[in-house]
Amino acid sequence: MPKPRLTLRQKDARIAWLLVAPSLVIIIGVTLWPIISTFILSFLNAPTGLNQARTFIGLQNYLQMLRDRAFWETIWRTLYFTAVSVSLELVLGLAIAQLIHSRPWGWKFLRFSLIIPWAVPTIVNGAMWRWIYSADFGALNGILMQLGLIDHYVPWLTLPDAAMNLVILADLWHTVPFVALILQSALATLPEELNEAGAVDGASAFQRFWYIRLPLLRPAILVALIVRTVEAFRVFDIVYIITSGGPASRTITISYLTYLNTFSYGNQGTGAALSFLISIVTITLAMIYIRFLYRPEDSQ
Amino acid sequence: MRTFKKLALLALALVMVISVAGCQAKTSDVATIHVLTMDQAGLKPAEIDQIARDFEAQNPDIKVVMEYVGYDFLHDKIVTGMAATPPAYDAAMIDVIWPDEFIKAGYLLDVSSRVTPEMKAGIFPSAWNGVTRNGKIYGMPWLMDVKYFMYNKDILQKAGFSAPPATWEELVDQAKVIKEKGLVEYPINWSWNQKEGVVCDFTVLLFGNGGAFLDSSGKPVFNDEKGVQVLTWMKQTIDEGLTNPSAVSSDEMIVEADFLAGKAAFAVNWLFQYADSNDASKSQIVGQAAFAPMPVFEAATSAGVEGASVDGSSSFAIMATTPYPDQTWKFLTYLTSNEVQMKFSAEMLPIWKADFEGASLETLKAANPNNPVTVPAFLDQFPYAFERPTVPYYNEASAALQLAIQEALTGLKSPQQALDEAAAKWVQLGSK
Numbered sequence: 001m002p003k004p005r006l007t008l009r010q011k012d013a014r015i016a017w018l019l020v021a022p023s024l025v026i027i028i029g030v031t032l033w034p035i036i037s038t039f040i041l042s043f044l045n046a047p048t049g050l051n052q053a054r055t056f057i058g059l060q061n062y063l064q065m066l067r068d069r070a071f072w073e074t075i076w077r078t079l080y081f082t083a084v085s086v087s088l089e090l091v092l093g094l095a096i097a098q099l100i101h102s103r104p105w106g107w108k109f110l111r112f113s114l115i116i117p118w119a120v121p122t123i124v125n126g127a128m129w130r131w132i133y134s135a136d137f138g139a140l141n142g143i144l145m146q147l148g149l150i151d152h153y154v155p156w157l158t159l160p161d162a163a164m165n166l167v168i169l170a171d172l173w174h175t176v177p178f179v180a181l182i183l184q185s186a187l188a189t190l191p192e193e194l195n196e197a198g199a200v201d202g203a204s205a206f207q208r209f210w211y212i213r214l215p216l217l218r219p220a221i222l223v224a225l226i227v228r229t230v231e232a233f234r235v236f237d238i239v240y241i242i243t244s245g246g247p248a249s250r251t252i253t254i255s256y257l258t259y260l261n262t263f264s265y266g267n268q269g270t271g272a273a274l275s276f277l278i279s280i281v282t283i284t285l286a287m288i289y290i291r292f293l294y295r296p297e298d299s300q
Numbered sequence: 301m302r303t304f305k306k307l308a309l310l311a312l313a314l315v316m317v318i319s320v321a322g323c324q325a326k327t328s329d330v331a332t333i334h335v336l337t338m339d340q341a342g343l344k345p346a347e348i349d350q351i352a353r354d355f356e357a358q359n360p361d362i363k364v365v366m367e368y369v370g371y372d373f374l375h376d377k378i379v380t381g382m383a384a385t386p387p388a389y390d391a392a393m394i395d396v397i398w399p400d401e402f403i404k405a406g407y408l409l410d411v412s413s414r415v416t417p418e419m420k421a422g423i424f425p426s427a428w429n430g431v432t433r434n435g436k437i438y439g440m441p442w443l444m445d446v447k448y449f450m451y452n453k454d455i456l457q458k459a460g461f462s463a464p465p466a467t468w469e470e471l472v473d474q475a476k477v478i479k480e481k482g483l484v485e486y487p488i489n490w491s492w493n494q495k496e497g498v499v500c501d502f503t504v505l506l507f508g509n510g511g512a513f514l515d516s517s518g519k520p521v522f523n524d525e526k527g528v529q530v531l532t533w534m535k536q537t538i539d540e541g542l543t544n545p546s547a548v549s550s551d552e553m554i555v556e557a558d559f560l561a562g563k564a565a566f567a568v569n570w571l572f573q574y575a576d577s578n579d580a581s582k583s584q585i586v587g588q589a590a591f592a593p594m595p596v597f598e599a600a601t602s603a604g605v606e607g608a609s610v611d612g613s614s615s616f617a618i619m620a621t622t623p624y625p626d627q628t629w630k631f632l633t634y635l636t637s638n639e640v641q642m643k644f645s646a647e648m649l650p651i652w653k654a655d656f657e658g659a660s661l662e663t664l665k666a667a668n669p670n671n672p673v674t675v676p677a678f679l680d681q682f683p684y685a686f687e688r689p690t691v692p693y694y695n696e697a698s699a700a701l702q703l704a705i706q707e708a709l710t711g712l713k714s715p716q717q718a719l720d721e722a723a724a725k726w727v728q729l730g731s732k
Contacts, residue, residue, distance in 0.1 A: 049405030135546030246494030
């Protein structure tokens with residue numbers, strides 16, 4: 001039987017598949033397969049080790065986690081970190097973006113200097129703030145003492161109620177510039193005519209900002225919100241460096257808990273279940289943002 | 301178009317050939333071994349590098365690649381390194397609290413048959429304990445460390461004390477006088493942050509009060525009267541302004557910085573603090589630091605407790621799946637040999653008994669201006685070094701205890717409640 005001749009379209013498709021095959025193999029190997037294997041792992045009792053038997057335990061890892069008080073405390077703590085840091089980033093980022101956009105004296109220097117905190121690696125940023133907060137040698141105590149606001153050095157990182165807020169402050173220093181730069185770039189692309197038309201019609205500066213510029217900024221805000229919320233919910237490195245989860249676990253976040261379970265305690269099944277939970281929460285948060293903020297007409 | 305397709309296919313084939321060729325193991329006569337260790341206590345990276353280069357010169361068929369990480373990252377780095385085949389490291393330094401976990405995980409090579417009778421007899425028995433389980437040996441002892449009690453002679457003298465405290469109660473009395481005289485704001489500092497250091501310090505105090513972690517049946521008892529007394533005492537020293545309140549967020553490096561800046565009269569730390577205290581580039585108290593035996597609680601003294609500290613020794617173990625066990629063993633035996641340890645005894649005290657006897661002892665003391673002080677301090681303190689529990693779930697158990705201690709120190713829970721919860725967690729972990 002003669003071999004059926006391939007149409008030109010089929011031949012092109014075959015070549016196309018062949019060309020993308022290496023990339024596809026790599027994507028499946030480094031992205032898809034780890035996700036699938038982690039998902040499988042989350043249903044196993046999987047102690048770390050070379051000779052450890054892995055047993056199927058169904059939803060036990062998830063159920064055990066959901067029943068654990070410490071887990072829920074960690075979730076709320078992480079949500080607190082995310083909500084406070086992202087909302088402050090947005091407000092401060094928008095204020096700074098607006099300031100740069102109004103072209104005050106030295107605005108170019110301001111825009112350039114914004115990049116510095118953002119360009120500093122998180123680990124370096126964490127180490128720096130750890131020293132700033134240091135009870136005996138820290139700059140924070142030094143400044144507050146000189147201003148006369150405190151009369152003796154305060155061990156900031158030992159205060160259970162303050163520690164997380166101090167981590168948030170350190171994180172803000174690092175991430176506000178990112179949000180400010182995104183929003184400033186978006187502001188620069190807005191048509192100035194609308195603003196001028198608003199001014200001619202008698203709208204105040206605040207009204208022009210609130211009713212004209214802010215709605216037009218929505219797509220940029222959406223991008224900043226999604227990126228920062230996902231990153232904030234997964235926060236790990238800055239906590240690890242500044243507080244190591246202390247005092248009394250008051251700064252342990254969900255990613256930190258996952259890390260501890262997976263690598264320090266050798267509970268890979270629990271770690272995998274926690275990883276999936278983080279993914280579910282971050283995807284849900286991103287979908288909520290898209291549902292409420294995304295308007296198809298914005299992208300037209 | 302046909303030419304383009306041929307070219308595209310040729311390019312694809314080339315990529316695949318290169319990829320496959322890249323996966324081939326390199327054939328070479330030189331075995332490259334990777335060794336992971338810490339950059340904190342003991343020898344400095346430059347010194348270990350020097351040892352590796354000396355070894356390579358004597359063994360041209362073995363290349364040694366050293367990697368250094370901070371202590372806090374070492375355990376997890378070993379665990380992740382073992383996920384690869386062959387493992388990322390052929391040997392690694394292991395802390396005295398990890399062997400049980402790593403043996404259970406199948407990470408460590410049984411080297412019992414490689415250890416010679418001379419090694420067995422020559423090295424301190426307590427150093428072997430750290431790597432021996434059920435009669436099998438899983439590594440070579442490397443560093444024998446213990447927490448020491450150090451004080452600032454000048455501050456004590458100014459406060460009118462001629463001798464350091466022998467008991468924790470005396471320490472409190474002296475600290476009160478030092479504070480009242482305004483010599484320092486907080487006379488004592490500790491590493492009580494939420495890491496292993498706080499468990500080490502708790503061990504010192506718990507055994508110094510006649511307590512223990514587990515009873516003979518393996519049941520946790522650190523929440524008994526003695527354990528609660530210790531934690532209550534810890535909290536009280538903070539409340540009275542005697543312990544630096546920043547101890548709750550301090551590790552050993554911060555304790556050292558505080559002591560070396562002359563801001564603390566007393567500090568409990570590992571041996572490295574003493575050498576650093578006499579290094580003018582780091583210290584403002586050169587010549588002022590001194591050792592004293594670790595104090596104990598008065599009640600325990602009358603019950604016969606003579607001393608208590610915590611064993612912080614470490615060893616080098618060969619990873620079970622290394623393709624180069626013989627070459628790695630050869631390097632480890634060189635690294636831990638008496639000859640090398642004596643050569644570098646200025647930085648780290650040897651593990652060999654003979655070095656602390658007769659003429660060798662004099663050589664050892666002369667190796668470094670600090671050794672005449674550190675050698676007797678070691679000989680005085682090491683016999684009282686207590687072990688933390690040798691259980692495979694130690695890391696998680698320790699984390700529960702760290703949390704409990706921090707909860708009590710920050711006033712979130714009472715010492716009894718916090719320790720009871722940690723003990724319950726230990727029972728749960730033990731039943732897994």
